[in-house]
Every structure is written in C-alpha cells, then in structure tokens.
Amino acid sequence: MEGxxxxxxxxxxxxxxxxxxxxxxxxxxxxxxxxxxxxxKTLILYFHDIIYNGLNxxxxxxxIVASPxxxxxxxxxxxxxxGDVVVFDDPITLDNxxxxxxxxxxxxxxxxxxxxxYTAWLxxxxxxxxxxxxxxxxxxxxxxxxxKTRDVSVVGGTGDFFMTRGVATLMTxxxxxxxxxxxxxxxxxxxxx
Amino acid sequence: MEGxxxxxxxxxxxxxxxxxxxxxxxxxxxxxxxxxxxxxKTLILYFHDIIYNGLNxxxxxxxIVASPxxxxxxxxxxxxxxGDVVVFDDPITLDNxxxxxxxxxxxxxxxxxxxxxYTAWLxxxxxxxxxxxxxxxxxxxxxxxxxKTRDVSVVGGTGDFFMTRGVATLMTxxxxxxxxxxxxxxxxxxxxx
Amino acid sequence: MEGxxxxxxxxxxxxxxxxxxxxxxxxxxxxxxxxxxxxxKTLILYFHDIIYNGLNxxxxxxxIVASPxxxxxxxxxxxxxxGDVVVFDDPITLDNxxxxxxxxxxxxxxxxxxxxxYTAWLxxxxxxxxxxxxxxxxxxxxxxxxxKTRDVSVVGGTGDFFMTRGVATLMTxxxxxxxxxxxxxxxxxxxxx
Numbered sequence: 001m002e003g004x005x006x007x008x009x010x011x012x013x014x015x016x017x018x019x020x021x022x023x024x025x026x027x028x029x030x031x032x033x034x035x036x037x038x039x040x041k042t043l044i045l046y047f048h049d050i051i052y053n054g055l056n057x058x059x060x061x062x063x064i065v066a067s068p069x070x071x072x073x074x075x076x077x078x079x080x081x082x083g084d085v086v087v088f089d090d091p092i093t094l095d096n097x098x099x100x101x102x103x104x105x106x107x108x109x110x111x112x113x114x115x116x117x118y119t120a121w122l123x124x125x126x127x128x129x130x131x132x133x134x135x136x137x138x139x140x141x142x143x144x145x146x147x148k149t150r151d152v153s154v155v156g157g158t159g160d161f162f163m164t165r166g167v168a169t170l171m172t173x174x175x176x177x178x179x180x181x182x183x184x185x186x187x188x189x190x191x192x193x
Numbered sequence: 194m195e196g197x198x199x200x201x202x203x204x205x206x207x208x209x210x211x212x213x214x215x216x217x218x219x220x221x222x223x224x225x226x227x228x229x230x231x232x233x234k235t236l237i238l239y240f241h242d243i244i245y246n247g248l249n250x251x252x253x254x255x256x257i258v259a260s261p262x263x264x265x266x267x268x269x270x271x272x273x274x275x276g277d278v279v280v281f282d283d284p285i286t287l288d289n290x291x292x293x294x295x296x297x298x299x300x301x302x303x304x305x306x307x308x309x310x311y312t313a314w315l316x317x318x319x320x321x322x323x324x325x326x327x328x329x330x331x332x333x334x335x336x337x338x339x340x341k342t343r344d345v346s347v348v349g350g351t352g353d354f355f356m357t358r359g360v361a362t363l364m365t366x367x368x369x370x371x372x373x374x375x376x377x378x379x380x381x382x383x384x385x386x
Numbered sequence: 387m388e389g390x391x392x393x394x395x396x397x398x399x400x401x402x403x404x405x406x407x408x409x410x411x412x413x414x415x416x417x418x419x420x421x422x423x424x425x426x427k428t429l430i431l432y433f434h435d436i437i438y439n440g441l442n443x444x445x446x447x448x449x450i451v452a453s454p455x456x457x458x459x460x461x462x463x464x465x466x467x468x469g470d471v472v473v474f475d476d477p478i479t480l481d482n483x484x485x486x487x488x489x490x491x492x493x494x495x496x497x498x499x500x501x502x503x504y505t506a507w508l509x510x511x512x513x514x515x516x517x518x519x520x521x522x523x524x525x526x527x528x529x530x531x532x533x534k535t536r537d538v539s540v541v542g543g544t545g546d547f548f549m550t551r552g553v554a555t556l557m558t559x560x561x562x563x564x565x566x567x568x569x570x571x572x573x574x575x576x577x578x579x
Contacts, residue, residue, distance in 0.1 A: 052454065065469040065497075066259035066278060066452035068245065069266040073455040083258040083280045085302075085452060087469045087507075089500045107499045107528050108507045109471075111258075113300045114282045121280075121301045123316055123509055125528040138526050138539050140331050140349065142300050142318040153331050153349025153356075156526065156539025158553055163539075163576060167351055190356060259452035259471060261438065262459040276451040276473045278495075304451075306493045307475045314473075314494045316509055333524050333542065335493050335511040346524050346542025346549075360544055383549060 039166065040192035043133075045126065046173060047090040047106040048098045048182050051076070056179065062088035066111075076178050080119075081112035092126060096173050096182060104128035110143070119144050122152055126187075128160075135159020137187065139168055154189060165191040232359065233385035236326075238319065238378050239366060240283040240299040241291045244269070246372055255281035259304075269371050273312075274305035285319060289366055289375060297321035303336070312337050315345055319380075321353070328352020330380065332361055347382060358384040425552065426578035429519075431512065432559060433476040433492040434484045434568050437462070442565065448474035452497075462564050466505075467498035478512060482559050482568060490514035496529070505530050508538055512573075514546075521545020523573065525554055540575060551577040 052060035054074045064073045066085035071077030077084050087109050091102035108124025120143040125136045136159060141152030149169050157164035166189035175181035245253035247267045257266045259278035264270030270277050280302050284295035301317025313336040318329045329352060334345030342362050350357035359382035368374035438446035440460045450459045452471035457463030463470050473495050477488035494510025506529040511522045522545060527538030535555050543550035552575035561567035 054455070063454040063469045065454050065471055067266075068256040068258050068280075069247070073453075082282075083256045085258055085278070085280065085471070087454075087471065087497050087499050089468075089505070105500075107505065109497060109499075111280050111302060113280050113302075114298075119282070119300065121316075121318065123507075123526065125507065125526070127528045127530070136528050136537070136539075138528075138541070140316065140318070140333065140526065141351065142320045142329050142331075144320070151329070151351035153329075153351060155331070155348045155541045156551070156553075158527065158537035158539060162553065163551060165349070165356060167349075167355065260459075261449035261451050261473075262440070275475075276449045278451055278471070278473065304473050304495055306473050306495075307491075312475070312493065314509075314511065333509065333511070333526065334544065335513045335522050335524075337513070344522070344544035346522075346544060348524070348541045358542070358549060360542075360548065 039188040039190055041164075041189040043185075043187040043189075045092050045094065045103070045185050045187065046096050046182055047092045047126075047185065048180070049088055049090050050180050051086065051178065053179055061090045062086050077112075079115045080117055082115045083112065085109060085111040088124070092128070096184070098182070103130035103132070108139075117144075118146055126185075133160050135161040137161045137164065137189075143170060145172060154187065161189070163191065163193045164189045232381040232383055234357075234382040236378075236380040236382075238285050238287065238296070238380065239289050239375055240285045240319075240378065241373070241375050242281055242283045243373050244279065244371065249372065254283045255279050270305075272308045273310055275308045276305065278302060278304045281317070285321070289377070291375070296323035296325070301332075310337075311339055319378075326353050328354040330354045330357065330382075336363060338365060347380065354382070356384065356386045357382045425574040425576055427550075427575040429571075429573040429575075431478050431480065431489070431571050431573065432482050432568055433478045433512075433571065434566070435474055435476045436566050437472065437564065439565055447476045448472050463498075465501045466503055468501045469498065471495060471497040474510070478514070482570070484568070489516035489518070494525075503530075504532055512571075519546050521547040523547045523550065523575075529556060531558060540573065547575070549577065549579045550575045 050059050050061045052063040064084050065087050067073055067077050068083035090106040092104040092106055093100040105127050110120045110122045113121050122143050123140045125138045127136050137157045138155055139152050144150050149171050151167050151169050154166040169186040171184045173182040173184045243252050243254045245256040257277050258280050260266055260270050261276035283299040285297040285299055286293040298320050303313045303315045306314050315336050316333045318331045320329050330350045331348055332345050337343050342364050344360050344362050347359040362379040364377045366375040366377045436445050436447045438449040450470050451473050453459055453463050454469035476492040478490040478492055479486040491513050496506045496508045499507050508529050509526045511524045513522050523543045524541055525538050530536050535557050537553050537555050540552040555572040557570045559568040559570045
C-alpha cells in the first residue's frame with residue numbers, strides 16, 4: 001500500500017518536472033518571450049527646459065549648439081526647427097513647479113528632425129540625487145512632440161537604477177513660445193536589479 | 194519490491210532537482226549567460242538618405258548640422274567627413290525603391306568619426322506606422338560603412354516593439370556621390386515581450 | 387519501512403518544487419527583479435583623447451563640431467565648455483601608455499552640458515579588434531567628470547559582445563590642459579550571451 005502510494009505520487013512529479021524543465025530551458029537557451037504584467041518601479045518626474053535666445057543667459061538651461069546651413073544658433077530654425085541640436089541641463093522636480101526643490105538634473109541632447117512637423121529625437125539621462133534616489137536613468141528615442149503622449153526607451157541605468165530597462169511616457173505639460181517647455185515623464189521600469 | 198522501486202526512482206529525482214535548482218538560481222541570482230538560438234522577430238527594411246547640398250532643399254531628408262572648424266555645413270568635410278554630424282528623417286520602405294509607399298521613418302543622427310577612412314556612429318530610431326507594425330525600435334552603434342555588412346545594437350523599443358533588444362545588420366544597398374545613399378537593415382530581435 | 391521512507395522524502399520534494407515553480411514563474415511572467423552578484427565578463431581599458439586646437443591636426447583624435455552661439459569650434463567654450471559637442475576616434479590601449487599598441491578605437495561623441503561645473507554626456511562605442519576580442523560595446527550616460535569615478539551604462543554590443551549589458555566605471559587617468567585626457571574604463575558586463 002505504502003509503495004503503491006509512492007508510485008502514484010511519482011507521476012505528477014514527473015509531469016511537474018518536465019514542465020519546469022521546459023519553461024526553464026526556454027528562458028535560458030533560446031530567445032526570450034516575456035510579457036511583464038506591471039513595472040517593478042515607477043517614477044513621475046517633471047523637467048524644465050529654458051532655451052537660450054540671446055537674452056536669457058543667466059536662466060537658460062539649454063542652448064542650440066548645431067543647426068543646418070540655413071539657420072543659426074540663437075534662434076530656432078524655420079522648417080519646424082529641422083536640424084537644430086540642443087544641449088541641456090534641466091532641473092527635475094517632483095511637481096510641475098519650476099521653482100520646487102530639484103531632485104536631479106536631466107542632461108543630454110535633443111534634436112529636431114522633421115521638416116513638416118515638430119518632431120524630436122532624444123538622448124539624455126536623469127541624474128537623480130535626492131534622499132529617495134541616487135543614480136542615473138538613460139533614455140533614447142523618437143519624440144513626436146505634437147502627440148499628447150509619446151513613449152521613449154529606458155536603455156540603462158546606474159546606482160539605484162543599476163541595469164534598469166523600461167519605457168517612459170512623455171507629455172508636454174506646458175510650453176511658452178520658443179523659450180520654455182516642461183515635460184512630464186512617467187517612467188515605468190520593467191527590469192530592476 | 195514496490196518500495197525499492199520508489200527508492201530507485203528517488204535518485205534521479207534528486208539529481209534532476211539539483212540540476213533545475215542550479216540552472217534556475219544561476220539565471221536569477223547572478224549574471225546571466227544566455228545563448229539565443231534564433232530571433233523572436235526579424236524585419237528587413239530599407240531607408241533612404243538624401244543629404245542637403247545647397248540645391249535640393251525640397252527633396253532632402255537629411256542635413257549636415259555640425260562640422261569641425263575646417264569645414265562648413267553645406268558640403269561634407271574633407272578627411273573622410275570627420276566630424277560632420279547629420280540629422281535625418283528618412284523614409285523606410287519594404288523594398289529598395291525610394292518611391293515605394295513608406296512604412297515609417299528612420300529618425301535621428303549620424304556622425305562621421307574617422308579621419309583615415311569613412312566610419313560613422315549612429316543614434317536613431319525606426320518609427321514604424323503601418324498595418325503590420327506600430328511602434329519604435331532604437332539603435333546605437335559604430336558603423337564602419339566601408340564594410341559590406343556591419344552590426345549595430347538594438348537597445349530598446351516601444352509599442353509593438355516594447356522593451357525589445359537585438360542586433361541589426363546594415364548593408365549599403367546603393368550610394369550616389371555625396372547626395373543619396375540607401376541602407377538595408379536586417380533587424381534581428383532576440384528579446385520580445 | 388521502505389514505503390515510509392519514500393513518503394517522508396516526498397514532503398521536501400513538494401516544497402522544493404513549489405519553491406522552484408515560484409521563482410521560475412516570477413522571472414517569466416512578470417517584471418524581473420534580479421540581483422547579479424558578479425559580472426560575467428570584465429575588461430579594463432584606457433582610451434586617449436587629443437582634441438583639435440587649431441595646431442595639432444596631425445595628432446588630434448577628436449574635434450569640437452558644435453558649440454553654442456557664444457563660442458567657436460576651435461577653442462573649448464567658456465562656462466565650463468557648456469554646449470560643446472566633440473566627435474572622437476580615440477585609440478584604446480590595455481595600459482595607460484598612449485603609444486602602446488591599440489586594441490581598438492573608442493568612437494562617438496561627448497558633449498559638455500553644465501554651465502557651473504564640468505559635466506559631460508557620452509554616446510560612444512568601443513570597437514575592439516584584437517586577438518582577444520572582436521566586436522563592439524556601446525555606452526551612453528552622464529559623466530560628471532570632476533568625480534573620481536562615475537558610472538555609465540553599457541546598453542548593447544555586437545560580435546564577441548553580442549547583446550551584452552552592464553556598467554562601466556570611468557576614471558580620469560590623466561589630463562593635460564584642454565588638449566589631452568586619458569580615461570580608464572572598468573567595463574563590467576552582467577549579461578553575456
């Protein structure tokens with residue numbers, strides 16, 4: 001009787017083991033197909049860009065540094081700013097107030113890359129230095145900035161964000177002519193270490 | 194007899210469990226060593242770059258926006274274009290015909306970075322918007338463009354390409370002087386969600 | 387007796403299986419939380435940047451190609467070089483000697499992005515071509531270069547570094563005015579294929 005119970009228990013064991021073996025090897029030996037259900041970390045942050053226009057040297061956090069032959073580096077170019085490259089060091093805040101205490105800086109560059117409408121391409125990092133977070137999150141991606149929301153890729157991180165990956169949803173929270181804009185970034189990290 | 198069969202079956206169990214434990218913990222608690230056998234998704238796409246040269250403003254999809262001190266932004270620099278930075282918004286097609294219906298745009302920048310031979314460095318995204326695919330794929334990497342094929346990294350994606358990673362093999366499919374070139378990109382994605 | 391031993395062994399089995407099932411499914415169906423203990427590959431490399439200053443055309447490995455309106459492309463800008471974009475093709479060596487045989491080239495760009503102190507943002511690749519390694523490693527990230535050490539992200543790779551990810555710790559190993567600097571990069575890869 002005891003032996004027979006042992007033999008019966010043996011069957012589901014084998015099935016379970018085979019199942020485990022299957023899903024385990026599928027994640028280790030071939031390309032991975034994973035569907036994360038929810039982020040392992042989320043952050044909502046605002047950053048503020050004040051573009052140098054020849055008059056605001058003291059306050060500016062960004063400057064046009066490159067432009068096509070038909071434009072200059074003080075005024076954003078025609079043709080929807082096509083070809084303008086901007087370097088920036090923008091304060092990051094937890095709310096939409098430029099004057100709130102910054103929790104870090106957004107640093108890097110963006111470039112306008114379409115003649116017909118406003119569209120940008122971004123390469124930058126959040127450099128966070130607050131009681132909550134110390135570390136960097138790096139982003140690249142297309143920013144079709146006339147869309148209400150647009151997603152860019154989180155491609156790496158350091159410190160508290162060591163090796164992270166994910167997606168950030170950007171929203172233009174405010175803009176004032178060609179001098180100031182504020183972006184809200186909903187950062188969703190799906191790989192945390 | 195029954196009991197002895199149970200005991201014999203017990204030994205491979207333990208071995209299997211130990212094996213499973215080993216490979217499972219190795220992927221979760223330490224650095225991962227994975228050898229993908231084949232991509233989870235592949236795409237073959239062409240993109241077309243028409244560089245502004247002072248005469249082709251209507252058709253140009255790209256413009257030199259930065260160059261070293263010895264050069265200007267209308268004609269590609271000497272010394273194998275070293276230091277020229279180009280911003281682009283190129284149509285993407287499914288075949289090698291510039292006039293085929295575009296399935297998206299390749300947007301971003303490249304820069305020439307070697308004095309002795311033509312070599313570029315790329316940072317750009319495919320922004321796909323077709324019945325088949327909606328989303329972005331972002332690339333960075335060195336492009337030794339005199340090589341028949343060269344690989345760049347797929348570092349992230351959004352939409353249909355959420356969180357993707359992989360490698361793209363680039364081939365120069367055509368070039369006409371310093372105005373037009375066409376690249377074929379064999380995109381191989383090894384992480385799909 | 388034999389049967390009773392089988393039944394007793396059965397309990398830890400189930401626990402172990404449940405444990406395995408838990409950790410295995412947690413890595414495949416939801417966002418991943420992984421804590422790598424040690425890199426799967428490490429490299430210590432030096433790269434050497436000689437910035438064009440109008441006099442050193444033959445030796446220069448880098449050139450300012452973009453700058454804000456108040457600066458030019460021969461001399462690094464005031465305000466801690468804010469807005470200067472530099473394209474580079476630097477030799478990589480295994481030790482700190484500029485004249486050691488190079489094992490590859492560091493190619494890409496950096497930009498200075500802060501008015502108050504020296505800070506840079508990097509986008510570049512190591513293109514390695516030696517008996518030990520053939521392939522590329524791509525980096526992006528903030529470089530607060532006045533810090534003794536700072537981490538940037540390894541976001542992709544090709545060849546021997548296919549699909550790799552990790553972190554690189556940069557250290558300024560030497561600098562001579564505004565013409566030469568040497569960085570030591572401790573590259574720690576946590577995803578190897």
